[in-house]
Amino acid sequence: MFLLVAGSLGTAFWKQHQRLDWQARHIQRLEKKLAGLQDSLRLLGQQTRTLRALAGLPEQEDPQNLLGTGGLALPNDPVQRHIYKTDETLDRLLALTRYELLSLQNVEEALKRQQDHWARIPSIQPADGYITSGFGYRKDPFTGRIKFHHGIDIFAPRGTPVVAPARGRVVRIRRERGYGLTLELDHGNGIHTFYAHLQSVKVRRGQQVERGDTIAFVGNTGRSTGPHLHYEVRVQGRRVNPTRYIIPAYAFYD
Ligand SMILES: [Zn+2]
Incomplete structure (x- = not known):
């Protein structure tokens, strides 16, 4: 037990x-x-x-x-x-x-x-072509007087695509007496780009674009001696030399 x-x-x-x-x-x-x-x-x-x-x-x-x-x-x-x-x-x-x-x-x-x-930094040439006129003083092709050129002129055949050089928003599309049909992009941080003498515009106001998107086509509108793109870069409202913004690999110089 x-x-x-x-x-x-x-x-x-x-x-x-x-x-x-x-x-x-x-x-x-x-x-x-x-x-x-x-x-x-x-x-x-x-x-x-x-x-x-x-x-x-x-x-x-x-x-x-x-x-x-x-x-x-x-x-x-x-x-x-x-x-x-x-x-x-x-x-x-x-x-x-x-x-x-x-x-x-x-x-x-x-x-x-x-x-x-x-x-958002414009870093490519917006159209394939040759830069025929640079930023700075030059002889005005119409009056023959020395005048400051606030952008660069890219010579290209009529209808050549114009592409956005950076991400941005279309803020203005309008006809101006000297510049013809124009387009302006706002890239933020105070940077704008401006395109003139366009044949036609492919985007509408307020549209968001990315680098490389076709926004317009090269033309001969306004006071122009032949089909070309007038391109400006504006920083805080001041026009600066756009070639400083173009990465050399994309640029074509004559
Ligand atoms: Zn020009």
Whole structure:
């Protein structure tokens, strides 16, 4: 009788012990996996910091410094203590993940802003042809007097496509006495481009255009000695030399 009771007690104890042993081993495995996750997250953090530097964003404080450690006393029971610590580690990893995610979102936003900034700078010659008259003083072909030429003239056959040199919006299409049919694009940041002597316009006012989109066709309207495109770049309302804005690979000089 006594033996029987002791035997069943022993089995219960042994089962309890086995259960704890199983828990302890499992918790150890969880801790190893968490350590691996922590390492991956540290590498991800390093990559994010490199990307931030490439995107021209300021350095951020090491997120490990921003995380506090748990203030509660650890329980005495070793299994409970491990569970408690694992829980704390998971909280840290979650906070770190959110931090890196936000940091990467900043990188994406910065890159999009930069991309938009470059997309809006007029950087290609708006029509294939030869620049016959540059920016600056020249003899006026009609009066023979010396006069300042505020743009460049690109000689091209009638009907040659005129393309947008950058992302922008069509702000004006109108006929002007000297310039004939004209078109103006607003590229943002105070940069405008102006096209004159056009045969026809392919866009409407308010339309958004991208670099390379056909906006008009070369013509001979207004006071013009032959089919050509008169092209101006205006920065904060001041007309500047457009050749400074044309990347040489796209330019054709005679
Ligand atoms: Zn001109």
